[in-house]
Amino acid sequence: MGSVASFRLSQFNESAPSDRELIARTLGGDGGAFALLVERFQRKIFRVAFAIVRDDMEADTIAQDTFIQAYTHLARFEGRSEFETWLTRIAINRSRDSLRRRRFVSLWRTGESDEREMILEPVDDRPDPEREFMARQLRVAIERAERTLSAQQKLIFRLRHYENRSLEDIAELLGLRAGTVRAHLFRAVHKIRKELAEWVTGSRT
Amino acid sequence: MGHRESNMTKHYSEADLLETYYMQPGQSMPVMMHLAECAECKAKYERLERKLREAAVCDTEKPATFWTRQRLSIMRRVDGQREHGERFTRNLRVAAAALLAFFLGGAVVYKSLQPALKTPPVAISDHALPAPPKTNDELQVPRDPWQSDELQDFHAVVQWESWMNDTKKKAGS
Numbered sequence: 001m002g003s004v005a006s007f008r009l010s011q012f013n014e015s016a017p018s019d020r021e022l023i024a025r026t027l028g029g030d031g032g033a034f035a036l037l038v039e040r041f042q043r044k045i046f047r048v049a050f051a052i053v054r055d056d057m058e059a060d061t062i063a064q065d066t067f068i069q070a071y072t073h074l075a076r077f078e079g080r081s082e083f084e085t086w087l088t089r090i091a092i093n094r095s096r097d098s099l100r101r102r103r104f105v106s107l108w109r110t111g112e113s114d115e116r117e118m119i120l121e122p123v124d125d126r127p128d129p130e131r132e133f134m135a136r137q138l139r140v141a142i143e144r145a146e147r148t149l150s151a152q153q154k155l156i157f158r159l160r161h162y163e164n165r166s167l168e169d170i171a172e173l174l175g176l177r178a179g180t181v182r183a184h185l186f187r188a189v190h191k192i193r194k195e196l197a198e199w200v201t202g203s204r205t
Numbered sequence: 206m207g208h209r210e211s212n213m214t215k216h217y218s219e220a221d222l223l224e225t226y227y228m229q230p231g232q233s234m235p236v237m238m239h240l241a242e243c244a245e246c247k248a249k250y251e252r253l254e255r256k257l258r259e260a261a262v263c264d265t266e267k268p269a270t271f272w273t274r275q276r277l278s279i280m281r282r283v284d285g286q287r288e289h290g291e292r293f294t295r296n297l298r299v300a301a302a303a304l305l306a307f308f309l310g311g312a313v314v315y316k317s318l319q320p321a322l323k324t325p326p327v328a329i330s331d332h333a334l335p336a337p338p339k340t341n342d343e344l345q346v347p348r349d350p351w352q353s354d355e356l357q358d359f360h361a362v363v364q365w366e367s368w369m370n371d372t373k374k375k376a377g378s
Binding site for chain 2: 031034035038039042043046047050051059060063064067068071072131132134135136138139142157160161162164166167182185186189190193196
C-alpha cells in the first residue's frame with residue numbers, strides 16, 4: 001500500500017510525463033508512476049470494455065484486470081505501438097473472453113439468452129424525451145439483433161457501432177487484416193439489418 | 206449492396222444506407238456521390254446517422270468517486286502482486302540457496318569419504334605378513350604330532366601299521 005499512500009493527485013499538475021517515462025519509472029519500482037498511467041487511461045479502457053460487454057460491473061472488472069495484466073507484463077511492452085493501443089488490445093481480448101464465457105454459460109441455461117434482457121427505462125424529463133425514447137428503443141433493437149451474431153462479429157460490430165472505430169483501427173487492435181474485419185462486419189450488418197430496418201425507417205422516427 | 210444506378214429517380218433505402226454507414230461511408234464512392242447529388246437521400250442518411258449515433262452513446266460518465274475507487278482497487282492489487290512477487294522471489298532464493306548448500310555439503314562429504322571407499326588392493330609380501338606368534342604353548346607343540354605324549358602308547362601299533370604298509374608296497378613292487 002506504500003505506493004497508494006504516496007500517490008498524490010497534485011502530481012498531475014506538476015508536469016505531464018510521457019507514457020514511456022512513466023513506464024520506465026514503474027519498471028524501476030515507482031508505484032506512483034503506474035497510478036498516473038491508470039489515471040490517464042482508465043476512462044478510455046472502461047469505455048472500450050463497456051462498449052463490448054455492455055455491463056457496468058463487468059466493464060469495471062475488465063478495466064481493473066487490464067491494468068493488472070499490463071503491470072505484470074509491463075517489461076514485455078516493446079514500445080512498437082502506443083501504450084494506449086497496447087492497453088486497448090488487452091481490454092479487447094479480455095472483453096472477448098467475457099463474451100465467449102457468457103455465450104458458453106448460456107448454452108447450459110436453457111431458455112435464457114446470452115445477453116441480459118433489455119428493459120426499457122421510463123422516459124426522463126430531458127429536453128427531447130420522445131427522441132431519447134426512440135434512441136433507447138433503437139438501442140434495445142440493436143442489442144436484440146446482436147444476439148444472432150458470433151462473438152467475433154459482435155466484437156467487431158460493437159467496436160464499430162459504439163466506439164466508432166474505423167475498420168483499419170479495429171483490424172490493428174484485433175491483429176487481423178482489414179479485409180477480414182470487413183468480411184466479419186459485412187456479415188454482421190447483414191444479419192442485423194432486418195431487425196433494424198423497421199427502426200431506421202422514417203415511420204419510426 | 207443493392208444500390209441502384211446513380212440517377213435522381215432511384216434512391217437508396219434505409220437498409221442500404223445502414224450498410225453504408227457501418228461499412229465506412231467514405232469508402233462507398235457511388236453512394237457518397239449519389240448523396241452529394243440527392244438531397245432526399247442525403248437527408249435520409251443524415252437522419253439515420255444521427256439516430257445511430259444517439260443509440261450508440263454509452264453512458265460511461267461516472268462520478269469522480271467511481272474512478273478513484275477503481276484506481277485504488279487497481280493499485281491495491283498491484284501492490285499485492287508486487288508483494289507476492291517479492292515473497293515468491295525471496296522463497297525461490299532461499300530454496301535455491303538450500304539446494305546449493307545441500308549439493309555442496311554432499312560433494313564435500315563425498316570427497317572426504319572417497320579415499321576410504323576406493324582403497325587400492327593391498328599387495329601381499331613376506332614383509333607385509335604378520336610375524337608368527339611366539340607364545341609358550343605354540344613353542345611346546347612338537348613338529349610331529351605322533352611324537353606327542355598322548356600318542357606314545359600307540360607307537361607300537363603305528364609302527365606295525367607302517368611296517369604293514371611297507372610290506373604291501375614291497376610285495377606289490
